[in-house]
Amino acid sequence: MRVPPFRVLPFHELPAEELNLWRSVRAGNPALDSPYFHPGFAxxxxxxxxxxxxxVGEDVLMAGHLIGSTLRPVGWPGADFQGPLLPPGTAFDPVRLLGKGVTGFAFDHLVDGLPGFDRWTATRRASPYLDVSGGMDGYLGxxxxxxxxxxxxxxRRAAKAGRELGEVRFAADSLDEGALARVIELKRAQYAATGARDYFAEPDRTDLLKLLLHTREPDFAGILSTLHAGPHLLAAHxxxxxxxxxxxWFPVYDPAHAKLAPGWILLRELVLAAPSLGIERIDLGRGDDEYKRRAKTGETTVGQGLVTRNPVRRAARAALERARPTLSRVKRRLT
Known part of the structure; x- marks a missing residue:
C-alpha cells in the first residue's frame, strides 16, 4: 500500500491538531522523553x-531545518538527541524524508533504537546520563x-570555597539574565581556548537561550543553575x-577557580536538588569527557550518518564520521 506523502509546514502554521499529535506521540514513546523532542524546544x-x-504524516512528525538541500534536525548543531517522532514499534522508512527539495537527511545524535535507520547509520557514540531518582542517596547507590x-x-571543596571566598550559594533555577550572559561569555572563551567551533558565533543562538530562560510550560522549561562563593560566580549551567x-547542555566554570573543580560542586548541588525539582535523570550528552565517564550511572548511544539516494555522498559522510574520533584525539593532544 502506498504511504501518503508528508505535508510540510512552517512551525508557526502548525494547527492545534498537529501540535496535539506531536505531544501524544512523544508522551507515548519513552525513547522521546528528552527535551529536544518537546514542541516547546522547536x-x-x-x-x-x-x-x-x-x-507531518498520519502518526509521524519530523521537525528540522532545510540547509541547501539537506534536512537537519531541529536545533542543529546544538541538538544532542535527534530523530522523527514515532509511536513505539512503528515501521518507518527514512527515505520518506527525501523529496520536495530535500536530497539528504543528516544526523549526528540520532536517538538509539529508531526503526529504519540502521542501514543509514555510519557510527554510534556513547551518550552518558545520571540516574538521580532518589536524589543523592539513589545516585550514590x-x-x-x-x-x-x-x-x-x-x-569538601565546597566547604573550602566557603572558607576562602565567602558563603557558597546555589540557585537551581535562576532567571538572572546577567548570569546567563556570563555563561555564554565563559563558553565562548572555552571554545576559543580549545579551538572548538563557537556555537554562539551566530546571534540567533544567544537569542534562543534567552527565550528558553523565560519559557515556563508545565512540562517544559529552560533552566539556569548558578554556584556562587561570596561575590564570585564559580560555575553555572x-x-x-x-x-x-x-x-x-552548556556547563561552564570560571578558570580562575579551577583548582576547586567547581563544575563538580555544581553537579553535586543539582543531584541534591533533583527530588525538589522533580528530576529523575540528567542527560550529559554525547562525549567522552573525563567528568562524564566518572559521573555517569549509565549511557545510551546516538548515531551519526546520512540518509540519501546518492551512494557517493553517503560513503563520503560515513568515512568522515569514522575518522572524527581520531581527529578529535589528535586535536586534543595538539592543544
Missing amino acids: AAVHASGRPVRVA RASKAGKENMGQAR FGMRAGGVLHW
Missing part, C-alpha cells in the same frame, strides 16, 4: 529566527567508585528540562 528555535519546518569519590571531593529529564 517553538523557541523557530522564534529565535531559525525557521523550523515540520513534516548506582554511581561508580569514581563518581562517589568525586562527589565526596566536591563536598544552562539546560532544558521536560518532565523528569534535565538535559545538561
Whole structure:
C-alpha cells in the first residue's frame, strides 16, 4: 500500500491538531522523553529566527531545518538527541524524508533504537546520563567508585570555597539574565581556548537561550543553575528540562577557580536538588569527557550518518564520521 506523502509546514502554521499529535506521540514513546523532542524546544528555535519546518504524516512528525538541500534536525548543531517522532514499534522508512527539495537527511545524535535507520547509520557514540531518582542517596547507590569519590571531593571543596571566598550559594533555577550572559561569555572563551567551533558565533543562538530562560510550560522549561562563593560566580549551567529529564547542555566554570573543580560542586548541588525539582535523570550528552565517564550511572548511544539516494555522498559522510574520533584525539593532544 502506498504511504501518503508528508505535508510540510512552517512551525508557526502548525494547527492545534498537529501540535496535539506531536505531544501524544512523544508522551507515548519513552525513547522521546528528552527535551529536544518537546514542541516547546522547536517553538523557541523557530522564534529565535531559525525557521523550523515540520513534516507531518498520519502518526509521524519530523521537525528540522532545510540547509541547501539537506534536512537537519531541529536545533542543529546544538541538538544532542535527534530523530522523527514515532509511536513505539512503528515501521518507518527514512527515505520518506527525501523529496520536495530535500536530497539528504543528516544526523549526528540520532536517538538509539529508531526503526529504519540502521542501514543509514555510519557510527554510534556513547551518550552518558545520571540516574538521580532518589536524589543523592539513589545516585550514590548506582554511581561508580569514581563518581562517589568525586562527589565526596566536591563536598569538601565546597566547604573550602566557603572558607576562602565567602558563603557558597546555589540557585537551581535562576532567571538572572546577567548570569546567563556570563555563561555564554565563559563558553565562548572555552571554545576559543580549545579551538572548538563557537556555537554562539551566530546571534540567533544567544537569542534562543534567552527565550528558553523565560519559557515556563508545565512540562517544559529552560533552566539556569548558578554556584556562587561570596561575590564570585564559580560555575553555572544552562539546560532544558521536560518532565523528569534535565538535559545538561552548556556547563561552564570560571578558570580562575579551577583548582576547586567547581563544575563538580555544581553537579553535586543539582543531584541534591533533583527530588525538589522533580528530576529523575540528567542527560550529559554525547562525549567522552573525563567528568562524564566518572559521573555517569549509565549511557545510551546516538548515531551519526546520512540518509540519501546518492551512494557517493553517503560513503563520503560515513568515512568522515569514522575518522572524527581520531581527529578529535589528535586535536586534543595538539592543544
